[in-house]
Amino acid sequence: MLLRARTATAMAFRDQERRPLVLILLVIIPAYVITRSIAETLPTPRQIGLPGGVVVTTTMRDLHGAGMGGLVVAFVVALVGVFVMQSALEGDRRLVLAGYRPGETVIARLLVLSAAMALVVAVAAIVTALNFTAASWLPMIVGLALIGMIYGAIGALAGAVLDKLAATYLILFLVMTDLGVVQSPMFHTTPGSLAVLLPGYAPSRLMYEGAFSASFHAGGELALSFAWLAVLSIGVFFLLRRAVRVSG
């Protein structure tokens, strides 16, 4: 079983290697968007509320840099999720017919998605670090990674159940609503009362906590992020396993 899973994973990565443009765009898009966001924004003072009731004064420039990191990670990783799963649905049923277990093919695809997420988060963190010094890098990077994983899973779910055009539109709609407007401290001192219902609430609060506070008060948000991630990951695993399973 392990050998087959390893082979499926190696083939899934080889499939990605054949498309160098994907890798280039996974680097260029976050690098461009974050750099431009920071470069274009004025350092206008702005007061924001962080987890634990902490209020800090920062600037729109720093908020934009940190916030765009989360937004671009979510959007790009979710799109990767959509298309990795579309590829899985096209090709993996044949692997299952040839004797693979559905879980083995699903793990291979999830590893590709995780690698893409790690790359995009690394680029976002490095580019942010070139322009902005976070108060505490660890929670900020963990927040970015959780945003990537949660939205990657949402993209995978969308890719598994929707047509690719509908899935792409849905991702745009969700990311812009959630991280672009509802959770963004550029527009609200703290997110509104219903913001907690959206998947980006907990990881983005964690990310902003890391960006602007040297002390850590976001234990609840961290736990909520893991809860979202666990539920979505289980959903992706079982949905995909069912989708690639051959009936009869």
Add this chain to the structure above:
Amino acid sequence: MLSVALPTSTAFIREHLRAPLTLVLLVAIPVFFVLIFASVLGEFAEALGGTLASQSATAISAGWAAAFLSGTLAFFQVSSSRAADRRLAAAGLGPVRVAVSRIVAALAIGITVSAVAFLTLWLRSGIGHPFHAAVAIFTFAAIYIGIGALIGAFVKGQLEGSLLVVLVFSVDAFSGPQMTSNGLVSVTPTRNAANLLIAAGGGQGSPGGDWIGSAAVALGALAVALAAFWFSARTRT
């Protein structure tokens, strides 16, 4: 030509809208962009160092919604339908008629998206120059039909293609007039259309140069789209 192209165009439109959620999102996203995103866009533009007034910011959000939706749709039209279009062309329809049908379908959906964005904008904040705004929003859609189709003609992978549409859109949106104090990228596809839309949103007319510029870019983009649809449908020997 049109009598043959129209039924095929209708079939192409049905092909894209057979998923009910796609249709819902084609209507919901422009409404969302204008109603929700626009309410914060004025503040956002001010933070970027631009001088975009709130009403103009609301107007520009309608153009961006029409642009992104039309660009993505045109990309997937070329990318998903390449094999089927070649068969259609080889079966007697010919690559030119396939291309015309594709562009009529893309334009019909682009007009629908633009109309939804325009109506939402009009109902939300009123428009000083409604005709100017309607033309400008549709120009955004037409330009991105060209961009999406061009990317679709040369990039086969759907992930890289949709990421490229996102990259072009990001460069364009970030470099729009009055959104930025930085002239780093001063020649962007929707610059003239954005000038028209910003002026119309603020109740101002526009100079002839912006009309000529946006018409030239839109017509050029549609010509590129037609060529891209033809290129994808033609039979390889």
